[in-house]
Amino acid sequence: MKWLLAIVFYHIVMIPVVIMTILLPFILYKDIKTILINEVPVSNGMDAVLAMFSFFIYLAVRSKFLGKPYRKITILLPLLQMLIYTNGALVIGIVILNKWANDGLYSKGWAIVFACLAIVAIRLLMSLFYRKFPIVQTDYR
Amino acid sequence: MNNNYRDKNRQNLSSLGRTRNSGEDLANKLKVKRAKSKNIHRTAIGLTALVIFCAAIFLNNSSVSTADVTNVKENGIGKGMKAGTVLVAADDLGLQAKDFNVEMKSNVKTGRLLIWDYAAEDGDVVTVKADGKVIAENVGILHEPFSLDIPIPSVVEVVGIKDGGGGITYGVKIPGAVGNSVFFNAAPIGSANKYTITGPVK
Numbered sequence: 001m002k003w004l005l006a007i008v009f010y011h012i013v014m015i016p017v018v019i020m021t022i023l024l025p026f027i028l029y030k031d032i033k034t035i036l037i038n039e040v041p042v043s044n045g046m047d048a049v050l051a052m053f054s055f056f057i058y059l060a061v062r063s064k065f066l067g068k069p070y071r072k073i074t075i076l077l078p079l080l081q082m083l084i085y086t087n088g089a090l091v092i093g094i095v096i097l098n099k100w101a102n103d104g105l106y107s108k109g110w111a112i113v114f115a116c117l118a119i120v121a122i123r124l125l126m127s128l129f130y131r132k133f134p135i136v137q138t139d140y141r
Numbered sequence: 142m143n144n145n146y147r148d149k150n151r152q153n154l155s156s157l158g159r160t161r162n163s164g165e166d167l168a169n170k171l172k173v174k175r176a177k178s179k180n181i182h183r184t185a186i187g188l189t190a191l192v193i194f195c196a197a198i199f200l201n202n203s204s205v206s207t208a209d210v211t212n213v214k215e216n217g218i219g220k221g222m223k224a225g226t227v228l229v230a231a232d233d234l235g236l237q238a239k240d241f242n243v244e245m246k247s248n249v250k251t252g253r254l255l256i257w258d259y260a261a262e263d264g265d266v267v268t269v270k271a272d273g274k275v276i277a278e279n280v281g282i283l284h285e286p287f288s289l290d291i292p293i294p295s296v297v298e299v300v301g302i303k304d305g306g307g308g309i310t311y312g313v314k315i316p317g318a319v320g321n322s323v324f325f326n327a328a329p330i331g332s333a334n335k336y337t338i339t340g341p342v343k
Contacts, residue, residue: 039253039288041224047197054190061183081186088193095200102224104249104317133181 002065010059010066017056018076021083024050028090032097036112041102047091054084078135082126089122210234217241219323224255224286224314226323232260232307236327240335243324245293249317252293252338255286259312259325263305267328270298279303282311291315297336301328 024046031042057080060067070076093115100111210228213219217239219226228234245252258265262283269277272295279302280287291297301309309328315338326334 040255040286043225045201047193047200051190051194051197054186054193058183058187058190061186078182081182084186084189088189091193100316102314102316103321104246104253104315107250129185135182 006066010056011069014056014060014066014070017053018070018080020049021053021057021080021087024053024087025083025090028087028094031094032090032115035094035097035101036108039101039108041098042094046087046094050084050087050091053087057081057084082130085122085126089119089126092118092122213325217325219312219325221321222314222323224312224316224323225257225284226259226312227284228259228312228325230261232263232310234260234310234325236310236325238327238329238332238334240337241324241326243315243336243338244319245315245338245340246317246319249293252291252295253316254289254291254297254336255314255316256280256282256289256299257284257286257312258282258310260310261305261307263307264303265301265305265309265311266303267309267311268300268302270300270333271295273298286314291338294337294339297338298333299326299328299336300333301330304330 028046031046034040034042057077060070061077061081067077096115096118097111099105100108106114205222205226205228209219209222213228214234214236217236218241219228254269256267256269265282266279267282268275268279269289271291276291277287277289299311299313303309309330311326311328313324313326313336314322315336318338324336328334
């Protein structure tokens with residue numbers, strides 16, 4: 001019964017979440033390209049999508065039971081966590097670029113500089129974080 | 142002699158015990174370190190989920206309320222709305238053709254005009270002129286905004302070319318304008334709506 005509920009309410013959603021989290025950096029990169037080339041803002045619903053994805057991944061990391069199938073591939077959950085941070089950085093970059101494309105808060109040049117700085121800063125923090133707290137193999141068997 | 146032998150034995154045994162103890166300590170320390178690291182990664186992804194969720198709520202306030210639509214019906218201006226805002230599903234908002242004056246902020250040197258169809262994507266076509274010169278001819282407007290570079294100050298005209306049904310409905314946004322507003326309009330076929338874009342008032 002427990003397994004059935006997990007499959008119906010969690011794994012059915014989690015499998016597309018895994019695939020989409022891996023594909024999301026490419027989608028976000030395309031959005032950034034659209035803003036810069038066409039000079040038009042893109043609709044930013046990606047933050048809501050990312051919030052949902054990160055919540056599902058958190059559940060897999062938090063719960064031994066829900067995360068069991070995903071721990072069969074050792075690297076999967078840490079990879080998904082890293083992708084969530086990277087996607088977060090890209091979404092922040094898009095928000096900054098959208099502020100130029102939609103509101104004209106600053107020039108295009110500054111928008112690119114701010115977006116790059118935000119992405120690099122988050123990636124740098126991520127590197128420091130993983131240096132201080134390296135990924136360890138969990139003993140869930 | 143016997144006492145010496147006993148003392149040496151005791152010493153050896155105690156040193157062996159110490160080694161065993163320090164090995165266990167190391168293993169325990171490693172376990173604690175691993176558990177801490179694991180917990181930190183778990184906490185980090187949980188916090189990230191929470192932060193992104195809050196940011197998503199804060200950033201996605203772009204839905205158009207009925208009050209917004211009523212305001213737009215009165216004066217054709219959508220204050221603080223985003224480019225690409227779709228007000229109604231069909232071309233039935235009933236807006237009249239209007240001319241607008243747009244004042245730019247002081248730090249804006251060059252301008253962009255974003256134009257899109259705020260109602261049904263029914264194949265409306267417009268031509269855009271700046272100071273009498275055509276800058277985009279026969280543009281099919283869609284929900285996704287189309288960007289055009291415009292000089293500041295200038296007079297921009299949007300000429301209706303083809304009506305896809307229910308009138309040529311379009312929205313215009315000039316990023317960097319005072320008030321950050323969207324101008325919703327209807328272009329009559331063959332005639333133009335004028336947008337007089339001025340620099341900052343000193």
